[in-house]
Amino acid sequence: xxxxxxxxxxxxxxxxxxxxxxxxxxxxxxxxxxxxxxxxxxxxxxxxxxxxxxxxxxxxxxxxxxxxxxxxxxxxxxxxxxxxxxxxxxxxxxxxxxxxxxxxxxxxxxxxxxxxxxxxxxxxxxxxxxxxxxxxxxxxxxxxxxxxxxxxxxxxxxxxxxxxxxxxxxxxxxxxxxxxxxxxxxxxxxxxxxxxxxxxxxxxxxxxxxxxxxxxxxxxxxxxxxxxxxxxxxxxxxxxxxxxxxxxxxxxxxxxxxxxxxxxxxxxxxxxxxxxxxxxxxxxxxxxxxxxxxxxxxxxxxxxxxxxxxxxxxxxxxxxxxxxxxxxxxxxxxxxxxxxxxxxxxxxxxxxxxxxxxxxxxxxxxxxxxxxxxxxxxxxxxxxxxxxxxxxxxxxxxxxxxxxxxxxxxxxxxxxxxxxxxxxxxxxxxxxxxxxxxxxxxxxxxxxxxxxxxxxxxxxxxxxxxxxxxxxxxxxxxxxxxxxxxxxxxxxxxxxxxxxxxxxxxxxxxxxxxxxxxxxxxxxxxxxxxxxxxxxxxxxxxxxxxxxxxxxxxxxxxxxxxxxxxxxxxxxxxxxxxxxxxxxxxxxxxxxxxxxxxxxxxxxxxxxxxxxxxxxxxxxxxxxxxxxxxxxxxxxxxxxxxxxxxxxxxxxxxxxxxxxxxxxxxxxxxxxxxxxxxxxxxxxxxxxxxxxxxxxxxxxxxxxxxxxxxxxxxxxxxxxxxxxxxxxxxxxxxxxxxxxxxxxxxxxxxxxxxxxxxxxxxxxxxxxxxxxxxxxxxxxxxxxxxxxxxxxxxxxxxxxxxxxxx
Numbered sequence: 148x149x150x151x152x153x154x155x156x157x158x159x160x161x162x163x164x165x166x167x168x169x170x171x172x173x174x175x176x177x178x179x180x181x182x183x184x185x186x187x188x189x190x191x192x193x194x195x196x197x198x199x200x201x202x203x204x205x206x207x208x209x210x211x212x213x214x215x216x217x218x219x220x221x222x223x224x225x226x227x228x229x230x231x232x233x234x235x236x237x238x239x240x241x242x243x244x245x246x247x248x249x250x251x252x253x254x255x256x257x258x259x260x261x262x263x264x265x266x267x268x269x270x271x272x273x274x275x276x277x278x279x280x281x282x283x284x285x286x287x288x289x290x291x292x293x294x295x296x297x298x299x300x301x302x303x304x305x306x307x308x309x310x311x312x313x314x315x316x317x318x319x320x321x322x323x324x325x326x327x328x329x330x331x332x333x334x335x336x337x338x339x340x341x342x343x344x345x346x347x348x349x350x351x352x353x354x355x356x357x358x359x360x361x362x363x364x365x366x367x368x369x370x371x372x373x374x375x376x377x378x379x380x381x382x383x384x385x386x387x388x389x390x391x392x393x394x395x396x397x398x399x400x401x402x403x404x405x406x407x408x409x410x411x412x413x414x415x416x417x418x419x420x421x422x423x424x425x426x427x428x429x430x431x432x433x434x435x436x437x438x439x440x441x442x443x444x445x446x447x448x449x450x451x452x453x454x455x456x457x458x459x460x461x462x463x464x465x466x467x468x469x470x471x472x473x474x475x476x477x478x479x480x481x482x483x484x485x486x487x488x489x490x491x492x493x494x495x496x497x498x499x500x501x502x503x504x505x506x507x508x509x510x511x512x513x514x515x516x517x518x519x520x521x522x523x524x525x526x527x528x529x530x531x532x533x534x535x536x537x538x539x540x541x542x543x544x545x546x547x548x549x550x551x552x553x554x555x556x557x558x559x560x561x562x563x564x565x566x567x568x569x570x571x572x573x574x575x576x577x578x579x580x581x582x583x584x585x586x587x588x589x590x591x592x593x594x595x596x597x598x599x600x601x602x603x604x605x606x607x608x609x610x611x612x613x614x615x616x617x618x619x620x621x622x623x624x625x626x627x628x629x630x631x632x633x634x635x636x637x638x639x640x641x642x643x644x645x646x647x648x649x650x651x652x653x654x655x656x657x658x659x660x661x662x663x664x665x666x667x668x669x670x671x672x673x674x675x676x677x678x679x680x681x682x683x684x685x686x687x688x689x690x691x692x693x694x695x696x697x698x699x700x701x702x703x704x705x706x707x708x709x710x711x712x713x714x715x716x717x718x719x720x721x722x723x724x725x726x727x728x729x730x731x732x733x734x735x736x737x738x739x740x741x742x743x744x745x746x747x748x749x750x751x752x753x754x755x756x757x758x759x760x761x762x763x764x765x766x767x768x769x770x771x772x773x774x775x776x777x778x779x780x781x782x783x784x785x786x787x788x789x790x791x792x793x794x795x796x797x798x799x800x801x802x803x804x805x806x807x808x809x810x811x812x813x814x815x816x817x818x819x820x821x822x823x824x825x826x827x828x829x830x831x832x833x834x835x836x837x838x839x840x841x842x843x844x845x846x847x848x849x850x851x852x853x854x855x856x857x858x859x860x861x862x863x864x865x866x867x868x869x870x871x872x873x874x875x876x877x878x879x880x881x882x883x884x885x886x887x888x889x890x891x892x893x894x895x896x897x898x899x900x901x902x903x904x905x906x907x908x909x910x911x912x913x914x915x916x917x918x919x920x921x922x923x924x925x926x927x928x929x930x931x932x933x934x935x936x937x938x939x940x941x942x943x944x945x946x947x948x949x950x951x952x953x
Contacts, residue, residue, distance in 0.1 A: 251264050290310065320348040410437065415431075449516060524547070530592055538626040542559060569592055626649050631644050665679040677708070706729045730768045735765055779792065823936075823942055829876030852916075871911065873912075916930075
């Protein structure tokens with residue numbers, strides 16, 4: 148008889164003695180070592196040479212939950228097959244590798260292979276005790292053991308390490324985790340993780356050595372690690388985390404290298420535990436080097452179809468410009484796109500640097516060569532629980548079988564994010580079916596795309612306007628946009644419906660339909676009321692990779708009414724009174740938009756510009772040409788400081804003898820000129836007892852905005868920005884400035900009305916905007932201070948708006 152046997156650790160309530168309690172300490176701190184845990188499993192006993200024969204039967208003993216046929220299926224030996232010591236060892240290992248058994252014994256006697264097993268217990272419950280700093284749900288997501296799963300010592304040991312690592316990342320370096328089990332009937336156990344969290348290891352000081360160009364305070368705004376202060380109880384970065392130090396080193400490198408310091412490096416990042424062990428002092432030792440500028444910029448290529456002079460002209464770098472790593476990346480992307488447009492899908496753009504430390508210049512040569520041929524094997528889309536796959540796939544600039552192009556993949560990510568359907572979008576490469584193949588994994592996280600919106604604005608005359616609307620930007624998960632809105636208030640009553648199909652006829656052609664009814668009571672702001680009933684169709688299509696065009700047609704019936712008494716008593720211009728009645732407007736519109744921003748939702752670099760024209764008079768009763776342009780430029784200094792400069796301008800003029808009617812003019816203020824109430828800027832009738840906004844034929848408004856840090860954790864979703872807005876509105880037709888027919892001696896008929904004020908003068912405001920991503924939806928507060936205005940303008944100092952998503 149020959150016997151093979153290996154025993155696992157005996158289960159008992161003293162499991163902690165076998166596993167050992169686990170604690171993590173900061174690098175460089177020496178602690179007493181716990182005794183090492185036993186090896187994962189004993190090695191099988193060596194079999195003597197005579198342990199051989201032919202298996203006649205396989206007998207399984209000791210199994211309670213596991214069927215005999217299941218145990219036999221794991222064996223590499225079957226009846227009728229010969230055995231020897233090597234095959235018996237192999238069988239023993241195969242059974243241990245299933246993690247089903249804590250002990251296995253194999254006996255071979257007289258042709259019978261007898262398998263005696265001791266089954267691993269089943270986990271009844273997983274319990275966490277002592278955790279207050281981390282929620283139980285987060286711990287359960289971290290561990291691999293689950294109720295009704297098989298208990299093994301190796302899994303528990305691994306989970307202990309995971310829990311300790313989780314605490315370490317939350318700043319509790321001295322966390323200690325001790326596993327225990329409670330045996331239950333029927334081979335079941337309760338697994339308990341007893342946790343001693345220990346205190347949070349705060350950061351007492353963040354020091355910098357070797358910095359001359361930037362102060363310590365400047366650099367503390369660059370790194371993520373924050374000094375612990377009593378008022379930073381919301382911050383997750385005011386504790387010690389070794390991984391965060393590595394991230395900080397990269398942030399410092401980016402900061403310096405984007406400001407001309409080509410030689411910069413972080414010599415060391417050291418965390419020292421205070422003697423009383425109440426926190427760490429973190430010290431970064433820097434070697435700044437000198438400031439550099441770009442020297443000679445050139446492009447070299449061996450590809451015959453590419454003109455290196457043309458490529459050099461496309462590089463957005465100039466000699467004498469301050470050296471920036473980000474500028475190098477932008478130049479690399481520009482050359483990659485240029486080579487791709489010329490038909491080279493496989494290009495490798497590598498910048499080669501030649502620094503001159505004496506003159507402080509860096510010569511850069513971009514080498515453009517044919518890169519290795521890699522094709523997209525497959526594209527997997529995961530995480531889309533509501534959005535259909537094809538909605539995401541059609542935003543990809545690469546397809547399965549196409550040549551892999553990193554720039555196009557990055558652009559695809561931005562386009563998917565621009566849909567607004569997802570909170571997070573990541574595209575990663577995964578191994579393909581061959582060395583020259585790669586897969587793309589598009590990971591998305593859905594966010595609410597339905598919106599129940601509510602907004603209210605308070606003006607200087609205590610006017611309240613309320614809007615209520617329902618929008619679904621991803622209708623049925625097909626990417627279609629459906630909006631229905633009702634606006635009720637003393638200013639307007641409005642109902643509108645719109646539908647947009649982003650891929651009309653299966654092409655990159657957005658088609659939309661709009662139907663609306665507006666009723667504006669502007670008697671508090673101007674002299675008239677208007678009702679409009681209309682509908683329109685529109686198309687939006689690509690012109691290039693960064694630009695799109697649009698076409699549209701609208702037909703609208705407008706009814707303009709003015710109080711008869713005002714006209715009869717001569718309070719307002721007879722020309723305005725002549726605009727009473729119903730008018731049919733038939734217009735075509737066309738536009739162009741160029742967008743070179745790096746991110747359509749939260750841009751930190753780039754610009755956009757758009758131009759649109761409306762031509763009224765293709766039938767109908769109204770003739771005018773309206774032109775509007777707008778644009779914006781963005782530059783991010785850091786993740787918290789982003790500068791934006793935006794502006795818009797417009798002009799409308801009648802043709803075929805028509806003047807521009809009051810309801811077709813530009814009225815600015817409120818959301819489109821902070822600091823002024825709705826229709827608060829521009830020409831106004833200041834007759835006694837009247838303060839009517841008349842609107843203008845022209846406007847130009849600009850804004851400069853800088854996002855600033857709020858020093859609150861990101862999870863609270865609170866951002867802030869300081870702004871200034873400036874511009875003008877005005878330029879009435881000459882007829883609109885005439886006195887009414889019965890203006891009396893103060894304003895003889897046909898003469899210029901002195902009460903109509905139309906000054907194309909500068910207006911300006913400044914203030915603070917606060918954005919809060921609240922649980923009920925995004926909320927915005929605007930606080931404004933007027934810097935320049937006319938005495939007849941209407942101002943407001945506070946406005947808020949909000950919307951709720953579902």
